[in-house]
Amino acid sequence: MNKEQGIAYAAITLDLLYKMKEKISPEILADQMNLIYDLYDLDEIEAEYENYKKSNKTIFRRNKGKVGSYIINLYDSSKDQIKNVEKFCFKHRLNLGRIYITKPGLNSEKYYELIRDIRNREIDVLVITIFTLMGMSVEEYAVLVKICRINNVNIIEV
Known part of the structure:
Protein backbone atom coordinates (compact mmCIF):
# COMPACT_ATOMS: atom_id res chain seq x y z
CA MET A 1 0.00 0.00 0.00
CA ASN A 2 1.35 3.42 -0.90
CA LYS A 3 0.85 6.76 0.83
CA GLU A 4 -2.04 7.90 -1.41
CA GLN A 5 -3.95 4.68 -0.81
CA GLY A 6 -3.47 5.02 2.96
CA ILE A 7 -4.76 8.58 2.86
CA ALA A 8 -7.74 7.44 0.78
CA TYR A 9 -8.61 4.68 3.27
CA ALA A 10 -8.35 7.09 6.21
CA ALA A 11 -10.38 9.83 4.50
CA ILE A 12 -13.20 7.49 3.48
CA THR A 13 -13.29 5.98 6.98
CA LEU A 14 -13.46 9.39 8.66
CA ASP A 15 -16.14 10.54 6.22
CA LEU A 16 -18.20 7.47 7.04
CA LEU A 17 -17.81 8.00 10.80
CA TYR A 18 -18.73 11.67 10.40
CA LYS A 19 -21.88 10.81 8.45
CA MET A 20 -22.83 8.26 11.11
CA LYS A 21 -22.31 10.99 13.74
CA GLU A 22 -20.16 8.54 15.63
CA LYS A 23 -17.91 9.66 18.46
CA ILE A 24 -14.43 8.68 17.34
CA SER A 25 -12.12 6.69 19.57
CA PRO A 26 -8.99 4.80 18.49
CA GLU A 27 -10.85 1.48 18.74
CA ILE A 28 -13.80 2.65 16.65
CA LEU A 29 -11.47 4.15 14.05
CA ALA A 30 -9.47 0.90 13.87
CA ASP A 31 -12.64 -1.20 13.49
CA GLN A 32 -14.01 1.03 10.74
CA MET A 33 -10.63 1.11 8.97
CA ASN A 34 -10.68 -2.72 8.91
CA LEU A 35 -14.18 -2.70 7.45
CA ILE A 36 -13.25 -0.16 4.77
CA TYR A 37 -10.04 -2.09 4.02
CA ASP A 38 -12.11 -5.27 3.51
CA LEU A 39 -14.68 -3.42 1.41
CA TYR A 40 -12.34 -1.77 -1.12
CA ASP A 41 -9.43 -3.27 -3.06
CA LEU A 42 -6.16 -1.39 -3.30
CA ASP A 43 -6.65 -0.62 -6.98
CA GLU A 44 -10.13 0.91 -6.52
CA ILE A 45 -9.64 2.92 -3.33
CA GLU A 46 -7.93 5.89 -5.00
CA ALA A 47 -10.70 6.21 -7.59
CA GLU A 48 -13.31 6.06 -4.82
CA TYR A 49 -11.46 8.77 -2.89
CA GLU A 50 -11.39 11.02 -5.97
CA ASN A 51 -15.15 10.51 -6.33
CA TYR A 52 -15.62 11.54 -2.68
CA LYS A 53 -13.63 14.72 -3.23
CA LYS A 54 -15.51 15.59 -6.43
CA SER A 55 -18.88 14.93 -4.78
CA ASN A 56 -18.13 17.21 -1.85
CA LYS A 57 -16.92 19.99 -4.18
CA THR A 58 -20.05 19.65 -6.30
CA ILE A 59 -22.35 19.88 -3.29
CA PHE A 60 -20.80 23.08 -1.99
CA ARG A 61 -20.37 24.64 -5.44
CA ARG A 62 -24.05 24.04 -6.16
Missing part, protein backbone atom coordinates in the same frame (compact mmCIF):
# COMPACT_ATOMS: atom_id res chain seq x y z
CA ASN A 63 -25.16 25.55 -2.85
CA LYS A 64 -24.52 29.16 -3.75
CA GLY A 65 -27.24 31.74 -3.65
CA LYS A 66 -29.77 32.90 -1.09
CA VAL A 67 -29.49 30.90 2.12
CA GLY A 68 -32.25 30.77 4.70
CA SER A 69 -32.36 28.97 8.01
CA TYR A 70 -35.33 27.65 9.96
CA ILE A 71 -34.80 27.37 13.72
CA ILE A 72 -37.22 26.05 16.31
CA ASN A 73 -36.32 27.50 19.71
CA LEU A 74 -36.32 24.18 21.54
CA TYR A 75 -35.12 24.38 25.18
CA ASP A 76 -33.97 28.00 24.66
CA SER A 77 -31.33 26.85 22.19
CA SER A 78 -31.90 29.46 19.47
CA LYS A 79 -28.71 31.44 20.21
CA ASP A 80 -26.55 28.31 20.01
CA GLN A 81 -28.34 27.20 16.85
CA ILE A 82 -27.81 30.60 15.22
CA LYS A 83 -24.09 30.47 16.07
CA ASN A 84 -23.80 26.97 14.58
CA VAL A 85 -25.61 27.97 11.40
CA GLU A 86 -23.50 31.12 11.01
CA LYS A 87 -20.31 29.12 11.60
CA PHE A 88 -21.38 26.53 9.01
CA CYS A 89 -22.27 29.19 6.44
CA PHE A 90 -19.00 31.07 7.04
CA LYS A 91 -16.96 27.87 6.73
CA HIS A 92 -18.58 26.95 3.40
CA ARG A 93 -18.76 30.53 2.08
CA LEU A 94 -22.56 30.66 2.03
CA ASN A 95 -24.26 34.03 2.48
CA LEU A 96 -26.84 33.60 5.21
CA GLY A 97 -30.00 35.60 4.63
CA ARG A 98 -33.20 35.34 6.66
CA ILE A 99 -33.39 33.25 9.80
CA TYR A 100 -36.87 32.07 10.74
CA ILE A 101 -37.07 31.51 14.52
CA THR A 102 -40.21 30.05 16.07
CA LYS A 103 -41.39 28.16 19.12
CA PRO A 104 -42.24 24.43 19.04
CA GLY A 105 -45.70 23.52 17.82
CA LEU A 106 -47.60 23.01 14.60
CA ASN A 107 -48.72 25.76 12.26
CA SER A 108 -46.57 28.63 13.45
CA GLU A 109 -46.54 31.90 11.55
CA LYS A 110 -42.79 31.67 10.79
CA TYR A 111 -43.27 28.22 9.27
CA TYR A 112 -45.75 29.64 6.79
CA GLU A 113 -43.44 32.59 6.05
CA LEU A 114 -40.68 30.09 5.26
CA ILE A 115 -42.94 28.11 2.94
CA ARG A 116 -44.07 31.32 1.21
CA ASP A 117 -40.45 32.42 0.68
CA ILE A 118 -39.52 29.00 -0.71
CA ARG A 119 -42.44 29.14 -3.14
CA ASN A 120 -41.49 32.69 -4.16
CA ARG A 121 -37.93 31.44 -4.80
CA GLU A 122 -36.38 33.78 -2.26
CA ILE A 123 -34.29 30.90 -0.88
CA ASP A 124 -31.90 28.62 -2.79
CA VAL A 125 -30.54 26.71 0.21
CA LEU A 126 -32.29 25.91 3.50
CA VAL A 127 -30.10 25.17 6.53
CA ILE A 128 -31.78 23.27 9.36
CA THR A 129 -30.18 22.28 12.67
CA ILE A 130 -30.64 18.98 14.48
CA PHE A 131 -32.58 20.71 17.28
CA THR A 132 -35.03 22.03 14.72
CA LEU A 133 -35.49 18.56 13.27
CA MET A 134 -36.22 17.25 16.77
CA GLY A 135 -38.79 20.00 17.30
CA MET A 136 -40.64 19.46 14.02
CA SER A 137 -43.47 17.04 13.50
CA VAL A 138 -43.17 14.43 10.78
CA GLU A 139 -45.89 16.19 8.79
CA GLU A 140 -44.15 19.58 8.97
CA TYR A 141 -40.87 18.11 7.78
CA ALA A 142 -42.54 16.13 4.99
CA VAL A 143 -44.27 19.26 3.68
CA LEU A 144 -41.02 21.22 3.87
CA VAL A 145 -39.07 18.53 1.99
CA LYS A 146 -41.75 18.28 -0.70
CA ILE A 147 -41.93 22.04 -1.25
CA CYS A 148 -38.14 22.31 -1.34
CA ARG A 149 -37.95 19.49 -3.90
CA ILE A 150 -40.61 21.12 -6.11
CA ASN A 151 -38.84 24.51 -5.99
CA ASN A 152 -35.26 23.16 -6.34
CA VAL A 153 -34.19 24.25 -2.86
CA ASN A 154 -31.37 22.24 -1.28
CA ILE A 155 -31.83 21.28 2.37
CA ILE A 156 -28.68 21.05 4.46
CA GLU A 157 -28.96 19.52 7.92
CA VAL A 158 -26.34 20.81 10.36
Whole structure:
Protein backbone atom coordinates (compact mmCIF):
# COMPACT_ATOMS: atom_id res chain seq x y z
CA MET A 1 0.00 0.00 0.00
CA ASN A 2 1.35 3.42 -0.90
CA LYS A 3 0.85 6.76 0.83
CA GLU A 4 -2.04 7.90 -1.41
CA GLN A 5 -3.95 4.68 -0.81
CA GLY A 6 -3.47 5.02 2.96
CA ILE A 7 -4.76 8.58 2.86
CA ALA A 8 -7.74 7.44 0.78
CA TYR A 9 -8.61 4.68 3.27
CA ALA A 10 -8.35 7.09 6.21
CA ALA A 11 -10.38 9.83 4.50
CA ILE A 12 -13.20 7.49 3.48
CA THR A 13 -13.29 5.98 6.98
CA LEU A 14 -13.46 9.39 8.66
CA ASP A 15 -16.14 10.54 6.22
CA LEU A 16 -18.20 7.47 7.04
CA LEU A 17 -17.81 8.00 10.80
CA TYR A 18 -18.73 11.67 10.40
CA LYS A 19 -21.88 10.81 8.45
CA MET A 20 -22.83 8.26 11.11
CA LYS A 21 -22.31 10.99 13.74
CA GLU A 22 -20.16 8.54 15.63
CA LYS A 23 -17.91 9.66 18.46
CA ILE A 24 -14.43 8.68 17.34
CA SER A 25 -12.12 6.69 19.57
CA PRO A 26 -8.99 4.80 18.49
CA GLU A 27 -10.85 1.48 18.74
CA ILE A 28 -13.80 2.65 16.65
CA LEU A 29 -11.47 4.15 14.05
CA ALA A 30 -9.47 0.90 13.87
CA ASP A 31 -12.64 -1.20 13.49
CA GLN A 32 -14.01 1.03 10.74
CA MET A 33 -10.63 1.11 8.97
CA ASN A 34 -10.68 -2.72 8.91
CA LEU A 35 -14.18 -2.70 7.45
CA ILE A 36 -13.25 -0.16 4.77
CA TYR A 37 -10.04 -2.09 4.02
CA ASP A 38 -12.11 -5.27 3.51
CA LEU A 39 -14.68 -3.42 1.41
CA TYR A 40 -12.34 -1.77 -1.12
CA ASP A 41 -9.43 -3.27 -3.06
CA LEU A 42 -6.16 -1.39 -3.30
CA ASP A 43 -6.65 -0.62 -6.98
CA GLU A 44 -10.13 0.91 -6.52
CA ILE A 45 -9.64 2.92 -3.33
CA GLU A 46 -7.93 5.89 -5.00
CA ALA A 47 -10.70 6.21 -7.59
CA GLU A 48 -13.31 6.06 -4.82
CA TYR A 49 -11.46 8.77 -2.89
CA GLU A 50 -11.39 11.02 -5.97
CA ASN A 51 -15.15 10.51 -6.33
CA TYR A 52 -15.62 11.54 -2.68
CA LYS A 53 -13.63 14.72 -3.23
CA LYS A 54 -15.51 15.59 -6.43
CA SER A 55 -18.88 14.93 -4.78
CA ASN A 56 -18.13 17.21 -1.85
CA LYS A 57 -16.92 19.99 -4.18
CA THR A 58 -20.05 19.65 -6.30
CA ILE A 59 -22.35 19.88 -3.29
CA PHE A 60 -20.80 23.08 -1.99
CA ARG A 61 -20.37 24.64 -5.44
CA ARG A 62 -24.05 24.04 -6.16
CA ASN A 63 -25.16 25.55 -2.85
CA LYS A 64 -24.52 29.16 -3.75
CA GLY A 65 -27.24 31.74 -3.65
CA LYS A 66 -29.77 32.90 -1.09
CA VAL A 67 -29.49 30.90 2.12
CA GLY A 68 -32.25 30.77 4.70
CA SER A 69 -32.36 28.97 8.01
CA TYR A 70 -35.33 27.65 9.96
CA ILE A 71 -34.80 27.37 13.72
CA ILE A 72 -37.22 26.05 16.31
CA ASN A 73 -36.32 27.50 19.71
CA LEU A 74 -36.32 24.18 21.54
CA TYR A 75 -35.12 24.38 25.18
CA ASP A 76 -33.97 28.00 24.66
CA SER A 77 -31.33 26.85 22.19
CA SER A 78 -31.90 29.46 19.47
CA LYS A 79 -28.71 31.44 20.21
CA ASP A 80 -26.55 28.31 20.01
CA GLN A 81 -28.34 27.20 16.85
CA ILE A 82 -27.81 30.60 15.22
CA LYS A 83 -24.09 30.47 16.07
CA ASN A 84 -23.80 26.97 14.58
CA VAL A 85 -25.61 27.97 11.40
CA GLU A 86 -23.50 31.12 11.01
CA LYS A 87 -20.31 29.12 11.60
CA PHE A 88 -21.38 26.53 9.01
CA CYS A 89 -22.27 29.19 6.44
CA PHE A 90 -19.00 31.07 7.04
CA LYS A 91 -16.96 27.87 6.73
CA HIS A 92 -18.58 26.95 3.40
CA ARG A 93 -18.76 30.53 2.08
CA LEU A 94 -22.56 30.66 2.03
CA ASN A 95 -24.26 34.03 2.48
CA LEU A 96 -26.84 33.60 5.21
CA GLY A 97 -30.00 35.60 4.63
CA ARG A 98 -33.20 35.34 6.66
CA ILE A 99 -33.39 33.25 9.80
CA TYR A 100 -36.87 32.07 10.74
CA ILE A 101 -37.07 31.51 14.52
CA THR A 102 -40.21 30.05 16.07
CA LYS A 103 -41.39 28.16 19.12
CA PRO A 104 -42.24 24.43 19.04
CA GLY A 105 -45.70 23.52 17.82
CA LEU A 106 -47.60 23.01 14.60
CA ASN A 107 -48.72 25.76 12.26
CA SER A 108 -46.57 28.63 13.45
CA GLU A 109 -46.54 31.90 11.55
CA LYS A 110 -42.79 31.67 10.79
CA TYR A 111 -43.27 28.22 9.27
CA TYR A 112 -45.75 29.64 6.79
CA GLU A 113 -43.44 32.59 6.05
CA LEU A 114 -40.68 30.09 5.26
CA ILE A 115 -42.94 28.11 2.94
CA ARG A 116 -44.07 31.32 1.21
CA ASP A 117 -40.45 32.42 0.68
CA ILE A 118 -39.52 29.00 -0.71
CA ARG A 119 -42.44 29.14 -3.14
CA ASN A 120 -41.49 32.69 -4.16
CA ARG A 121 -37.93 31.44 -4.80
CA GLU A 122 -36.38 33.78 -2.26
CA ILE A 123 -34.29 30.90 -0.88
CA ASP A 124 -31.90 28.62 -2.79
CA VAL A 125 -30.54 26.71 0.21
CA LEU A 126 -32.29 25.91 3.50
CA VAL A 127 -30.10 25.17 6.53
CA ILE A 128 -31.78 23.27 9.36
CA THR A 129 -30.18 22.28 12.67
CA ILE A 130 -30.64 18.98 14.48
CA PHE A 131 -32.58 20.71 17.28
CA THR A 132 -35.03 22.03 14.72
CA LEU A 133 -35.49 18.56 13.27
CA MET A 134 -36.22 17.25 16.77
CA GLY A 135 -38.79 20.00 17.30
CA MET A 136 -40.64 19.46 14.02
CA SER A 137 -43.47 17.04 13.50
CA VAL A 138 -43.17 14.43 10.78
CA GLU A 139 -45.89 16.19 8.79
CA GLU A 140 -44.15 19.58 8.97
CA TYR A 141 -40.87 18.11 7.78
CA ALA A 142 -42.54 16.13 4.99
CA VAL A 143 -44.27 19.26 3.68
CA LEU A 144 -41.02 21.22 3.87
CA VAL A 145 -39.07 18.53 1.99
CA LYS A 146 -41.75 18.28 -0.70
CA ILE A 147 -41.93 22.04 -1.25
CA CYS A 148 -38.14 22.31 -1.34
CA ARG A 149 -37.95 19.49 -3.90
CA ILE A 150 -40.61 21.12 -6.11
CA ASN A 151 -38.84 24.51 -5.99
CA ASN A 152 -35.26 23.16 -6.34
CA VAL A 153 -34.19 24.25 -2.86
CA ASN A 154 -31.37 22.24 -1.28
CA ILE A 155 -31.83 21.28 2.37
CA ILE A 156 -28.68 21.05 4.46
CA GLU A 157 -28.96 19.52 7.92
CA VAL A 158 -26.34 20.81 10.36
